[in-house]
Amino acid sequence: MGAKAQLRLIDPESIRPNDENPRIHFPDISMEKLINSIDEVGVLVPVSVYEDKKNSLPPFVLIDGERRWRCAKSLGKDKIPTIVLPPPDSTQNLLHMFHIHMVREEWEPMPTAWALKKLIERTGIENSTELSKITGLSPGVVKQLLFAVSLPERYQKMIDEKKIPLNYFYELENHFIKPLKNYRPGIFKLFGARKLLASFVDKRISGITKDTIELRKLRSIIDVAAQEAGGPEGVSDFDSAIVNLIKDRQRTIQEAYEDTVEMIVEADRFSRQCKQLVAKFDRLLSKAQTEEDRELIVNSIRGLREEIDDRLEMV
Amino acid sequence: MPNYLEEESHAQGFELSDRVEMTKALQESDPAWRLPERALKLVNSSWRPDLIKDTGEVCHIHTIRGLGNAWARRFGEAKNIGLRVHVAAPFELWYSGETLVEMDRYEIVPIVLQQEEPEASKTWVSTAYTSVAELIALKNLKLHATEVKKIGQRLFARSFDSGTSDEIGKRFEDFLSLLFSQVSYFQVYKRDFENETEEIDLVLINHRVSERALPNSPIVLVSAKNTTKSVGVRALSTLQTKMVNRRGMCNLGFLCASRNIAVTVATQDLRSSHEGRIIVTLGGMQLKHLIHNAERLDDEIEKLVIDAALT
Numbered sequence: 332m333g334a335k336a337q338l339r340l341i342d343p344e345s346i347r348p349n350d351e352n353p354r355i356h357f358p359d360i361s362m363e364k365l366i367n368s369i370d371e372v373g374v375l376v377p378v379s380v381y382e383d384k385k386n387s388l389p390p391f392v393l394i395d396g397e398r399r400w401r402c403a404k405s406l407g408k409d410k411i412p413t414i415v416l417p418p419p420d421s422t423q424n425l426l427h428m429f430h431i432h433m434v435r436e437e438w439e440p441m442p443t444a445w446a447l448k449k450l451i452e453r454t455g456i457e458n459s460t461e462l463s464k465i466t467g468l469s470p471g472v473v474k475q476l477l478f479a480v481s482l483p484e485r486y487q488k489m490i491d492e493k494k495i496p497l498n499y500f501y502e503l504e505n506h507f508i509k510p511l512k513n514y515r516p517g518i519f520k521l522f523g524a525r526k527l528l529a530s531f532v533d534k535r536i537s538g539i540t541k542d543t544i545e546l547r548k549l550r551s552i553i554d555v556a557a558q559e560a561g562g563p564e565g566v567s568d569f570d571s572a573i574v575n576l577i578k579d580r581q582r583t584i585q586e587a588y589e590d591t592v593e594m595i596v597e598a599d600r601f602s603r604q605c606k607q608l609v610a611k612f613d614r615l616l617s618k619a620q621t622e623e624d625r626e627l628i629v630n631s632i633r634g635l636r637e638e639i640d641d642r643l644e645m646v
Numbered sequence: 647m648p649n650y651l652e653e654e655s656h657a658q659g660f661e662l663s664d665r666v667e668m669t670k671a672l673q674e675s676d677p678a679w680r681l682p683e684r685a686l687k688l689v690n691s692s693w694r695p696d697l698i699k700d701t702g703e704v705c706h707i708h709t710i711r712g713l714g715n716a717w718a719r720r721f722g723e724a725k726n727i728g729l730r731v732h733v734a735a736p737f738e739l740w741y742s743g744e745t746l747v748e749m750d751r752y753e754i755v756p757i758v759l760q761q762e763e764p765e766a767s768k769t770w771v772s773t774a775y776t777s778v779a780e781l782i783a784l785k786n787l788k789l790h791a792t793e794v795k796k797i798g799q800r801l802f803a804r805s806f807d808s809g810t811s812d813e814i815g816k817r818f819e820d821f822l823s824l825l826f827s828q829v830s831y832f833q834v835y836k837r838d839f840e841n842e843t844e845e846i847d848l849v850l851i852n853h854r855v856s857e858r859a860l861p862n863s864p865i866v867l868v869s870a871k872n873t874t875k876s877v878g879v880r881a882l883s884t885l886q887t888k889m890v891n892r893r894g895m896c897n898l899g900f901l902c903a904s905r906n907i908a909v910t911v912a913t914q915d916l917r918s919s920h921e922g923r924i925i926v927t928l929g930g931m932q933l934k935h936l937i938h939n940a941e942r943l944d945d946e947i948e949k950l951v952i953d954a955a956l957t
Contacts, residue, residue, distance in 0.1 A: 344684065357662045359709040370691075370716035401662075406716060407685030407692025 335417045338377060340410040343403050346380055347389040351425045351446065356439045357398055366402045374399050377412035381419065391415070394427055422453045429466040441491035443468075444476040475501060483525075486532065495535050499543045503531050507549040511573075514557035516564070518573055530577045539583055548588040555592040660709035660736070665696070668707050668759055671770035672697060672734055679705060688723035702728065705757070708735040713748040721752035734759055734772060740781060743793040750778040750797045753804075758785075779820035783827035783834035791941035794828050798937035802930075805872055805904045818872035818904050819847055825937060826868060826900075830944050831855055835865075844888055852898065858944075859952050861924055863897035870902050877903040882911045882925065889923055898951065899925045902933060912957070926954045 378396025393400060394416060403411045419427055425446060450466065451457055459473040468476070479490065479497055489495045508527055512519045519527070534540040552573060560567035569591045576587040612632055619625040673679045678699045685694040686704070697705035704724060706717060713721075724731050733749060734757035740746065749756065756778055762769045775781040779801055782789065789797070801821035805814065819837060827834045832850045839846040848868035854860045869885045871877040882901055889896045901907065907927045928936070928950070936946055 359660045359662075359665070362662075363710050363714055366716050367714045370719070404685075405694055407687075407694045409685070409692065 337415045339413050339415055341380070341391060341413040341415075342409055343400055343411055345389045346378070346391045346393060346400055346413070348397055348400075349393045349424070349428070351421075351428050351449070352393070352397060356442065357401070362398060362402060365398055366406060369399065369402050369408070370406055374403050374408070374411045377414045379414045379416055381416050383418055394419075394424075422450070425450050425453065426465060429468065439491065440476065440479055440497045441487055444479040444487075447473070447476050448480045478504065483528075486528070489532070495532065496543070499535060499546070500528075502543050502546040503528065506546050507531070507553070510550055510553045514553050514563050515560075515567075515570065515573065518570060518577075521574070522577060527577060530580075533580060534583075537580065539581060545584045548584050551596050552588060552592050555595055665707050665709065668709075668734060668770050668772075669696060671759065671772050672705060672707075672757065675772045676774075686724075686729075688720060689726060691720055691723060693720045693724070696734075701730075703730040703732060703755075705732040705734055708733050708739065711739060711742055712745060718748065718752070721754060725752050730755060732757055732774070736760070740785070741787065743789045746778055746782060746787070746789065747793050747796050750800060754778065756781045776816070777820050779824040780837060783823035783837065786827065786833055788830070789828060791943075794824065794940035794943075795937060798824055798940065799934075802904075802934060802937060814872050815870065818902075819870045821904075821933070821937075822848055822868055822870050822902055825933070825943075826850055828940065828943055829947050831858055831860070832866065832947075844891065846888055858948050860948065861897045861951070861955070863895070863924075865892055865896040866898045866900070867892070867896055868900045868902060872904040874905065876906040876908040877901065877911065877929075878908040879910050882927075885925060886923065889925075897923050899923070900928060901925055902928045903930065904933070905930045924951060924954050926950045 376396070376399065378400050379394040380391040381394060382390055383392045384390045391413070400411070428446065429450075447462065447466065447468075451462070454465075456462055456465065459470050459477065462468070462473045463470040466473070475497065478501060479487065482490075482500060486495070486500060490497050490500070508519075508524055511527065512524075522530075531540065531546075540546070552569060556567035556569040556573065557563060557565075559565075559569065572587050572591045576582050576584065612628065615628045616625065619628055669681075678701070679697040680699070681696075682694055682698040685692045686698075693704075695704035696707045699705075706721075708717070721731050721733075731752060732755040735745075736759045740756065740758060755774065755776065757772050757774045758781065759770045759772050762771055775784065779797070781787070782797075798821065801817065801824055805818040805821055807814070807817065809817070823834055823837060826832050826848065831853050833853060834848065835851045836849040837847070839849050846867055847870040850866040850868060852860065852863050852866050854862070867885060867888055869881060869888075871881055885899050885901050889899050901911070907929045911927055932950075936943060939946060
């Protein structure tokens with residue numbers, strides 16, 4: 332505890348929540364466990380507050396311990412152990428929230444993203460490395476959260492309400508929208524980012540696209556189309572398939588993938604695997620120390636060759 | 647540190663924002679509910695309920711399965727000091743027999759919360775019931791026999807508690823609502839049905855299944871008499887009249903007494919046996935027997951109807 336911190340017993344009615352706390356989701360299942368625990372043994376870990384007298388509002392503002400405070404209040408506790416800290420300035424207050432909560436459970440993405448946005452507005456710091464340093468969030472997470480707040484508000488709400496996870500939007504951005512803009516700009520201009528996003532949000536909401544990983548197939552379609560077209564400005568036979576996928580609500584990514592590039596991608600993958608097999612054969616052979624080991628490896632590849640020869644005869 | 651992109655997120659039940667919306671819905675449906683200013687002092691604990699009325703009623707919003715010790719204790723203490731406890735919970739949570747048994751223990755007043763359009767908004771609609779038994783009956787909730795016994799035995803015992811005639815009448819009706827709601831071929835249609843000239847305690851729909859020996863009677867009427875005196879001929883006649891007035895849809899009735907049925911009732915019933923209507927008379931001992939053997943309720947009721955027809 333700092334020199335000016337005081338440990339006191341305070342009436343929970345004298346405490347109010349901190350507007351800067353990004354953790355605005357408190358699942359009732361976990362709250363219920365805490366309620367039963369506090370009812371049995373009381374509040375064992377003090378909550379942290381600072382004093383801020385404002386009109387008729389409760390005079391103390393929470394820094395840490397909102398769940399404990401809410402549970403104690405519901406249970407009608409008349410006093411709870413409290414650490415009273417000096418009042419922070421508004422930016423420090425927000426930073427406290429990040430640092431105190433970083434050592435505990437996860438925050439929900441959107442409340443954290445909104446808090447980060449507030450911090451950027453207050454400090455003027457936009458660089459993700461700097462933000463990472465002052466908040467304690469990793470640079471990767473900072474990037475993800477900045478992306479989240481760049482989405483239209485209705486999508487942010489969907490993420491916050493757990494209708495669509497943040498990673499769906501992120502994968503869509505990285506495996507479809509950006510590649511489409513770079514490598515099939517004609518299609519991108521035809522729809523614009525907003526309509527592209529809306530199309531795939533619709534597919535997700537209506538259950539046409541269930542799996543976020545599936546979005547990665549979109550990148551394969553775009554890459555092959557661009558290759559076939561000879562560049563971003565060229566025309567590919569697969570462009571119409573991409574356009575149909577965007578326009579047709581019911582069309583799945585898997586259907587588009589199968590109709591276009593699946594064979595090419597799989598054949599390419601197979602070709603690489605064949606080369607890897609040959610390389611592996613060479614490696615194993617070079618490592619073989621006994622005649623028995625060599626024979627085992629050679630026989631395996633001979634057996635494979637026979638089977639392949641049989642199939643080639645049938646083709 | 648969480649990487650929010652690693653996993654799909656899933657809804658995890660209810661949380662604070664849901665409770666805020668539920669609170670609003672309750673206050674909108676009954677403006678007498680208000681937020682408490684302070685915690686209430688009970689016997690050995692304190693409690694700050696979600697809502698309170700000036701009439702000494704309190705409301706707890708419950709959003710998880712089961713009832714934890716913290717709330718059970720408070721409900722018990724509140725009941726002991728005369729506070730009427732309402733519990734508002736989303737409909738799916740009322741589907742638990744265990745929850746219903748616990749809630750009935752404290753004689754809580756259930757409020758069912760349902761969302762109007764789950765996808766569009768978080769708007770909740772509340773429907774209040776007078777008791778757990780009424781909720782079970784009108785929502786056609788089927789319980790396990792052990793749960794029926796627990797609640798039923800409690801309700802029957804409560805029928806003998808003191809109170810106004812309305813209160814004691816209502817308690818007995820709660821018991822009968824529970825009893826008849828657990829018969830698989832009956833469905834409680836209405837409690838306390840009233841028209842301009844009649845009041846009927848309990849109206850059942852008879853979903854007679856072909857292998858059951860029951861009369862052709864789509865509507866079944868139940869008359870509840872919670873009196874210290876034996877129930878006599880007048881009650882029988884009244885029930886008969888009500889059955890006649892149902893335009894041919896009612897040939898089966900139950901005359902139920904928390905204590906005794908007078909012997910003269912049987913004689914009077916015999917006099918009208920040619921009219922094709924069956925009235926099963928059930929006194930306190932028989933009702934206790936039925937609830938004690940809740941696992942055989944369908945068979946026992948059928949047997950009583952057949953016996954009444956043969957008499």
